[in-house]
Amino acid sequence: MSESLYYELATLNIKVKVIEPGNVATDFTGRSLDVVMDDSLEDYQAYYQNVLQKQLDSFQTNVSAPQAIAKVIYEAATDPSDRFRYLAGGDAEFLMDRRRNLSDEEFMGMISSMF
Numbered sequence: 001m002s003e004s005l006y007y008e009l010a011t012l013n014i015k016v017k018v019i020e021p022g023n024v025a026t027d028f029t030g031r032s033l034d035v036v037m038d039d040s041l042e043d044y045q046a047y048y049q050n051v052l053q054k055q056l057d058s059f060q061t062n063v064s065a066p067q068a069i070a071k072v073i074y075e076a077a078t079d080p081s082d083r084f085r086y087l088a089g090g091d092a093e094f095l096m097d098r099r100r101n102l103s104d105e106e107f108m109g110m111i112s113s114m115f
Contacts, residue, residue: 017076022089025063064089
């Protein structure tokens with residue numbers, strides 16, 4: 001959607017920028033996941049058990065400082081160029097590298113294996 005807006009709004013001299021952060025050292029994996037971990041939401045229990053519990057340590061240890069993400073956001077907001085994508089964090093850079101170097105099927109298989 002953002003890419004479509006990029007082209008559409010370029011004719012009006014409006015720039016669209018996409019910030020792609022990885023995991024950020026915030027409480028995202030804390031209180032925001034309370035809803036998913038609610039036992040009354042039976043449809044999410046398999047997801048929670050298979051994905052979140054396995055990945056939670058990674059979510060909490062492979063993180064970027066919020067200040068590093070803010071720096072990238074500021075860079076994008078003040079960059080007069082037509083650059084579209086700004087990666088923020090080592091894990092975001094890793095995923096984009098994998099995205100560039102794998103076929104769609106390989107990349108989707110890699111991501112699916114995490115779930």
